[in-house]
Structures are given as structure tokens and as C-alpha cells.
Amino acid sequence: MSRYVIKFYKEGVLRYISHLDLLRLFKRSFKREGIRLQYSQGFNPHPKMSFAQPLSLGYSSTGEYIEFETTQPYPPEEIKEKMNRILPEGMGILSCEELPAAGKTLAAMTNAADYEISIPCPEGGNIDIIQLVSAYLSQKAITVLKHQRKSGKDVEIDMKPMIHDFAGFVDNNYIMLHCRLSAGSTANLSPELVLSSFCSHSRISYDRTEVNIKRKEIYFDS
Amino acid sequence: MVLTNQLDKLLMKVEKPGRYTGGEWNSASKDLSGIKTRFGFAFPDTYEIGMSYLGLQIIYHILNKKDSVFCERIFAPAIDMEELMRKEGIPLFTLETKSPVKDMDILGFTLQYELSFSNLINMLDLSGIPFKSAERTKEHPFVAAGGPCAFNPEPLADIVDFFMLGDGEEILPEVCEAHESWKMSGREKEEFLKTLAQIPGIYVPKFYTPVYEENGTIRSIERNYEKAPLQIEKRIVEDLNTVDFPEHCIVPFIDTVHDRAVIEIFRGCTRGCRFCQAGMIYRPVRERSKDKIKEIAMSQIESTGHEELTILSLSTSDHSEIEPLVQELMGVCRENNVSLSLPSLRLDSFSFKVLEEIQGYKKSGLTFAPEAGTQRLRDVINKSITDQDIYHAMEKAIELGWSNIKLYFMVGLPTETFEDLDGIAEIARNITDLNYRITGKRGRFNVTISVSNFVPKAHTPFQWFPQDSAELFHKKHQYLKDKLKSIKGVTFQYHGTEVSYMEAVFARGDRRLSDTLIKAVELGCKFDGWREHFNYGLWIKALDETGIDPDFYACRVRSFEEVLPWDLIDSGVTKAFLLEENQNAVKGSQSVDCRRGCIGCGINQRVNCTMEGTL
Numbered sequence A: 001m002s003r004y005v006i007k008f009y010k011e012g013v014l015r016y017i018s019h020l021d022l023l024r025l026f027k028r029s030f031k032r033e034g035i036r037l038q039y040s041q042g043f044n045p046h047p048k049m050s051f052a053q054p055l056s057l058g059y060s061s062t063g064e065y066i067e068f069e070t071t072q073p074y075p076p077e078e079i080k081e082k083m084n085r086i087l088p089e090g091m092g093i094l095s096c097e098e099l100p101a102a103g104k105t106l107a108a109m110t111n112a113a114d115y116e117i118s119i120p121c122p123e124g125g126n127i128d129i130i131q132l133v134s135a136y137l138s139q140k141a142i143t144v145l146k147h148q149r150k151s152g153k154d155v156e157i158d159m160k161p162m163i164h165d166f167a168g169f170v171d172n173n174y175i176m177l178h179c180r181l182s183a184g185s186t187a188n189l190s191p192e193l194v195l196s197s198f199c200s201h202s203r204i205s206y207d208r209t210e211v212n213i214k215r216k217e218i219y220f221d222s
Numbered sequence B: 001m002v003l004t005n006q007l008d009k010l011l012m013k014v015e016k017p018g019r020y021t022g023g024e025w026n027s028a029s030k031d032l033s034g035i036k037t038r039f040g041f042a043f044p045d046t047y048e049i050g051m052s053y054l055g056l057q058i059i060y061h062i063l064n065k066k067d068s069v070f071c072e073r074i075f076a077p078a079i080d081m082e083e084l085m086r087k088e089g090i091p092l093f094t095l096e097t098k099s100p101v102k103d104m105d106i107l108g109f110t111l112q113y114e115l116s117f118s119n120l121i122n123m124l125d126l127s128g129i130p131f132k133s134a135e136r137t138k139e140h141p142f143v144a145a146g147g148p149c150a151f152n153p154e155p156l157a158d159i160v161d162f163f164m165l166g167d168g169e170e171i172l173p174e175v176c177e178a179h180e181s182w183k184m185s186g187r188e189k190e191e192f193l194k195t196l197a198q199i200p201g202i203y204v205p206k207f208y209t210p211v212y213e214e215n216g217t218i219r220s221i222e223r224n225y226e227k228a229p230l231q232i233e234k235r236i237v238e239d240l241n242t243v244d245f246p247e248h249c250i251v252p253f254i255d256t257v258h259d260r261a262v263i264e265i266f267r268g269c270t271r272g273c274r275f276c277q278a279g280m281i282y283r284p285v286r287e288r289s290k291d292k293i294k295e296i297a298m299s300q301i302e303s304t305g306h307e308e309l310t311i312l313s314l315s316t317s318d319h320s321e322i323e324p325l326v327q328e329l330m331g332v333c334r335e336n337n338v339s340l341s342l343p344s345l346r347l348d349s350f351s352f353k354v355l356e357e358i359q360g361y362k363k364s365g366l367t368f369a370p371e372a373g374t375q376r377l378r379d380v381i382n383k384s385i386t387d388q389d390i391y392h393a394m395e396k397a398i399e400l401g402w403s404n405i406k407l408y409f410m411v412g413l414p415t416e417t418f419e420d421l422d423g424i425a426e427i428a429r430n431i432t433d434l435n436y437r438i439t440g441k442r443g444r445f446n447v448t449i450s451v452s453n454f455v456p457k458a459h460t461p462f463q464w465f466p467q468d469s470a471e472l473f474h475k476k477h478q479y480l481k482d483k484l485k486s487i488k489g490v491t492f493q494y495h496g497t498e499v500s501y502m503e504a505v506f507a508r509g510d511r512r513l514s515d516t517l518i519k520a521v522e523l524g525c526k527f528d529g530w531r532e533h534f535n536y537g538l539w540i541k542a543l544d545e546t547g548i549d550p551d552f553y554a555c556r557v558r559s560f561e562e563v564l565p566w567d568l569i570d571s572g573v574t575k576a577f578l579l580e581e582n583q584n585a586v587k588g589s590q591s592v593d594c595r596r597g598c599i600g601c602g603i604n605q606r607v608n609c610t611m612e613g614t615l
Helices: A012-016 A019-032 A076-086 A129-137 A191-201 B004-011 B054-064 B079-088 B114-127 B168-185 B189-197 B277-281 B290-304 B322-335 B349-359 B375-381 B387-399 B418-439 B470-485 B497-507 B513-523 B536-545 B550-554 B575-587
Strands: A002-010 A049-051 A060-070 A091-099 A110-120 A143-147 A154-158 A163-171 A174-182 A212-220 B037-043 B069-075 B106-110 B142-146 B162-164 B208-212 B218-223 B261-264 B308-312 B339-341 B366-371 B404-411 B446-453 B490-494
Touching (some): A002 A076, A019 A060, A019 A076, A060 A091, A076 A091, A129 A163, A129 A191, A143 A191, A174 A191, A191 A212, B037 B054, B037 B168, B054 B069, B054 B168, B079 B114, B106 B114, B142 B168, B168 B189, B261 B290, B290 B308, B290 B322, B322 B339, B339 B349, B349 B387, B366 B375, B366 B387, B375 B418, B375 B575, B404 B418, B404 B470, B418 B446, B418 B470, B418 B490, B446 B470, B446 B497, B470 B490, B470 B497, B497 B536, B497 B550, B513 B536
Parallel strands (some): A060 A212, B142 B162, B261 B308, B308 B339, B366 B404, B404 B446, B446 B490
Antiparallel strands (some): A049 A060, A110 A174, A143 A154, A163 A174, B208 B218
16 A cells, blocks of 8 residues: 655636545546555445645646555656646646655645735726735734634634735736635635735725636645 | 637636536547538536436537537536626637537537427527527528437427437438538528438428418428428437447536446337337337447446446346346446446346345435336336236345335326326335335335326327326325325325426427427526426416417327327337327237337338347
């Protein structure tokens, strides 16, 4: 039994493929390329395979991770090559590495993620984005109402400790926001929340369908 | 014009955007410069439903194999997407190249159920194509249709330019070849339709005009193009082993209704149930050989990565090599971590053995279709199941641990009385008693009685019978509901009467209904096969405004002498046979399965009937 991690990108039409669809696509890709996955035991066996962190529908990414176990060892280069041959346009493997057979899952080790958000500049507006970002970050607390699914209530949370990094600049008539946010099971912050809170604080209006969000990297506890 | 950029903005706003992206494994991409015929294959429902339909994969494969043809897929956008497309002025598009449908040469719809007719018209609207063939010019694609509902094409006669009858593998390549030469010739649209009318299996409705009697029935159907055939014979693939079957099937990215590898093991059915249109129009039975099926199975698994494989036919157990076939397929599946699913098995000892092996602990529900509650009525409809068959199978199922049993019945069958409904309740009660006797327990055991409403269909022995009135259906549903209520562990389900009524109107309608369909779509009818979208009030309004009495089509007894709207269409089964079977039904006399001996349906006058008398 061997364990591997793959780093991949997802863009173009594949942005519209959901988390579960992606899992199925990987399952089928492994099957088509004859890479034999290890299946769980029990009444309903399923292949041992999981993502570090789900990616929201509509986001592109250049830094997604999936780990999986195989019944026999394969050279990581061979996995990368085979998978790149089969994956549809819009997806590709950036690297493949072997993992120690035992250890925490990637999901448990996920700690932060980098996002790049682009919004078209509001028409006619002259934007001092540097100033807006620093004003936003200088707040004592950055509070936002978050809907809690369990209780069904909106709860006020302070996002500031979960924003590790936040920078903005204007490029080619687009406001570009780069941020590193907490991710994973202990603390997780959605870039959409940061976007809406920053834009309302800075009085920037935007149309959600014009916004592009790309995840650039996921960071793990060592 | 390609719509990719405009689409991108919309996709951020809609549910399940993966329905509209294309780009799946094994989908086709072609250089348009060498293409003579752009064929839009249109399924008048959403992506998830259309992609679960095997015929799409077959036709897509057959057409794209031709170098000069490019077949692209078109589905009905869901309500939210349609709204946005209309708001942004984005026309209906193909999945492969995101081209507007208007750019196609031929737009071919598949007609799987009558209630999708409104979606067909709505899709024309979304494409900016005029509804009526008479209103379309050389700028517009030819609108074509095929599939089981094309066997009574008349309700769409003013809308569709030509219908294709029978097996698509035979007819579609010929249509495309004819189109290519017509296109080179630069002649008028009419000329292409005239050429098509000479191809067997093609019906061009504009070349015929029905003449009506004062009472509204048809006096005669006149030809207004002398070379148009008097009878349109459906096309038949004689040997399934020699036609191409898709092995590199398109694999959807998103979850669809049936997301699995599928192999058709035979076409047609020898049983001769008198209500069943499929059993009549897909004759004769043509089997794919066991070795060919196995070969396709292995290739499909390899080229799709699917985790489930299923076999398709009208009656799985009737394949002449079914036992070794299933054994061998189980082996193929086991080796590849693929699960095998076997629909419509007859519940005999072999089936139980197989089901036990492939389902094991995970016993899903077991379904069974006696269709009618008494032996008398089962004889009328020629469903050759006896009470003993039912109880024998149920006993075995309970012994093996099945605890969810679903039985399908129809109400409103010809000659039905309330005693036949009592029979349904009696079967339900006997099964729950049987369970008690075997397991000693009453809990955790459920029998679902699912009842659909009989809809008389064209080209069946029951095509002359009326449908029950809405009142009678309600009374029967209520009667059954009361009867079944008192039996513990029985769930009762039944279909909406209004939906079945509309189905009956269009299943045997004539071309005066074309205007009604258009009216209904203008009023907002769409997705009528979906309970949440079907709007009976709008249909009644459309019928009313176009001066149509729906009872004339649904609830009227038709005389045997009457000219039927679909009389031009020749399914290969003779009218004389349907008549004889109608009489046999009334007498309650059964006809044998044609594997026990020919019963003279007429199809062997056209092609060799290989299953005849093989039992």
C-alpha cells in the first residue's frame, strides 16, 4: 500500500464542477489509467482518496491537493504523466509526491490558503487602493455577520485574526486583492466574506458575477 | 458567432452550471472547415435527463463517425438559466462549440414522451426559430424529429419539417448524405424535403393534407406531392451485431439521472402486452450476441472509468443467453471494481441467485409489474403473469431478506371493473401476510403499490379504446386508497390524472393540435413532465383558445373504420393484427409469446424474425 499527494490546477469550464463531481472525475481518471486505488473495507467500499480543502464552485485554482492510497507502488512521475494524459482540458497535475504510509491527513494539516480576487474597477472612480486596504486593516476588529447553519442564527465574528495577509493593487482596470486566510478545520475564512466586508468598508460596489476568485496555494502545518 | 464569453457571466449565477459547459470526456470536437452538415441533436429536457438516454450516445456516435458531419448536443436550459438567457438576449446554444442553434443545418429532436412537446417548441423559441415550418426560410435549420412519439407525429405536423421513423442507425447517415448533396446543389428547401420523402422511413407532413368529416374525424388523408409515399415504413436494423455501438461514451462531469455504462442487449420484445407501444413499434426482437456485449462492456469500462455497468432492453431475462451473459459480466465487473445493475429481471430462481450475489447485504428494493389485479384483466392485457408467479416470487424474495417491495399496476385498463381493483388490494394484503408467515414479524416490511393511469397509445391493440374520465380515475384512486389504508405496511402511490389526460390527448392527437401546442408554450407551458412545472390550467386555456375539445382525443371510443391520424405510419405490425388482438382482449383470450410460435403481427413480412418459435 502506498500513499501519494498530487498538486493540481483547475480552471476554465472545470471551475463549474463541484467538489463531489471532482472526486468522481479523479476516481474515473485513476480507473482509466489503471492506477489501482486502495478501497475501504466494509459494506460500502469506497476508494481512499480525499482533498485537502474543498474548492467553491466557480473558483479557479493553481494549488489544489488530493491525497490517495494505491494497492501497489507507482513512481510518482508515472502517476503525474498518466493523469496529465487523461484529465480534461482545464485540469492538470503540477506535481506528485509519495507520502509516508501513516500520518495525519492533508485536511487535518491544512492551515491557510492564498487567494487572488479580481474585481473590475468602478467606472470613473479614482481608487487609492493602498490607502483603502490600510484603512480596512487598521480597524480594531473586522466584524462580520456569519450565518451559522447549525443554529440558523447570524452570529457576529471577528475576522481579523484569520486574515494573515491582505494587499491590494490596481492592474489593467481591475482591483486585485491578494490575501492569505485561515483555512482548515480549526479556523476557516471564506474569501467571499473578506471581499464583501472590504468592499462595503471601502464603499466599492461590485457585481458578484464579474468577480473572479482564484486559490493560489494551500499551506499545511509541518 | 460563438457565445463563450457571454455565457461565462451567466454560469456564475445559475444552479448546476456544469449542465452548460460541455468539454466532457469523449465529447466530439471537429474542425468546422471540413463539415458539410452541422447536426444539432436536441433533447427536449435538461442535461441530466438527456445524458441518461442511451439513444443520444448511439446517434452522437453514428453521426460523428462521418467526416463531413458534426453532431453537437442541445438541451433545454433549466428555468433559472432560461430566464437569464432571455434577459441577456443569449440564444440557445450547442454544448460542443457554444454556437447558436440557428447555425445548425439540421436540428433533430428526440421525442421520448408526449409531455416534452412543449419543450421542443420552447427550444425553438429560445433559438429564434419560427415555430411553424411554413414560416421558416433558407436561413433556418431544418427541424426534424424521431423517437417513439414520432410514430404519431401529427400533433407536431405543422412544426417539424420531417420525421424519421425507426432505427436511427439506418436512417440518419442517409439524411446527412442527402443534405450534403442538396447543399452543394444550392436548390430550394422544398427540393431537399422532396428528396427526403423518397428515403424510406421519412415522413414529410407538408406533403399530406387531412380532410375532415363534419363530426371532426378524418375522412381521408390527401397527398399533395405525387411522389410522397402512401405508407411510411419504419427503418429496421436487421442485425444488431453489425451496427456500431458507442464504446467511447461521453462521460458527464456532473451527476446525471443514470450515470453509468450502458449496453443495449436487444431491441424489441416478444411478449405482446396489448397496452405497450414499445412492444409493438420496436419489433422484431434483435439480439446482440453475448460475446459482442462482453466486448463492448470491457471497452466501455476502459474508456469511461464508470463505476457502474447496466444492460438495457425491454425485458432483460428474455435474452436467449441471459444466464451465461450475466455470469460473464459479473466476472468482468468484479475484476474492474465496477458494480453491475440488472433492471427488469423476471423474478425466477436464476434472477434471485444473481441478485443475491450482486446485492448481498445491500438489498435495494425489489420491483415487480403485474400491471393488473386479477387474472381476468391480466389476460385482457396479455400480461402473462399468474397469481402463482407473483406469490412464488414474493415468497422467495422475503425468504432471502428483501423487505421493500414495489408493485406496479395500471388503472383504467379496458374492461376494468372495481373487482379488478379489489384484486390489487388482495395482492398487497397477501404479500404482507406472506411476510408475516415467513418472518413472524409485521414491522420493517413495506409493500408499495404504485399505480399509473392507462393512456391508450397509437399502434397498439388498445388504440381504439377511450381513456377513463377524470372523475372515474378519481373514484378509482379513492377506492384503492380506502382499501389499502387498512393494510399495515402498504404504501400507495398514484399518478396525477391531469398529466395522464394531457398525455392521452397528444398520444392520439392530430395536426389540429399543433396550434394548441404553440398556444400552450406562448402561455408559459414547459417542462410538463415535471410535476412542479406542469400547469393544467394553462393547458386547458390553450385548448380552449384554439377551439379543441380534449375529450375528442382522449375519451372517445373510435370505430375500427375510422381513419386514424397515424394511419400513414407503418410500424411493420399490421392493422389487421392490432384489430385481432383488440378482439382477443375483449374476449379475455391470451396470445402467446412469439418465441412459442408466430402470432402473425406482420413484421416477418418485412424482415427475418429470428426469435420466432425458439422456445
